[in-house]
Amino acid sequence: MWRAADDLLITDLDDELILMQASRGEMFGLNASGRVVWQALPAHEAQLAAALQQTFGLDAAQAQADVAALLADLQRRGLVQRS
Template sequence: MWIKAAEVLETDLGDEIVLMHPGTSEMFSLNSAGRIIWTRLPAPEAQLVQALMTQFEIDEATATQDVRALLEDLKDRALVHHEP
């Protein structure tokens, strides 16, 4: 299960979501695919993959690659964490 870090601040600008971790003051912008993933958290990876497949009509391999890449990037920036 992927979960948003509790301390993350988010601002919805309509076509994107901007995240900021107060501990690092680093800002991170999410595009439309990132928005779909972020707004569904907390969620297991499979559910996020299915959401991308449905929204963008892409194959499972592409959706899985995109979800994993974003989640790893968000994790590296301490914006999400994974709980088994």
């Protein structure tokens, strides 16, 4: 199960979701597909891919690849963690 890190500030700018890790002073922007994944947290990777499929009409392989890439990037930045 993936979940958001605890120490984040989140700002919704309509076309972008901004995540800020206060302890590091870093910001990260999520586009529309990133927003769908983020708003579905906490969830398993398969549930996140299903959310992308339903929202954007992607095939299963593309949705899984996109979610895996996003989660890897967010985890590297300390914005999500696996529990």
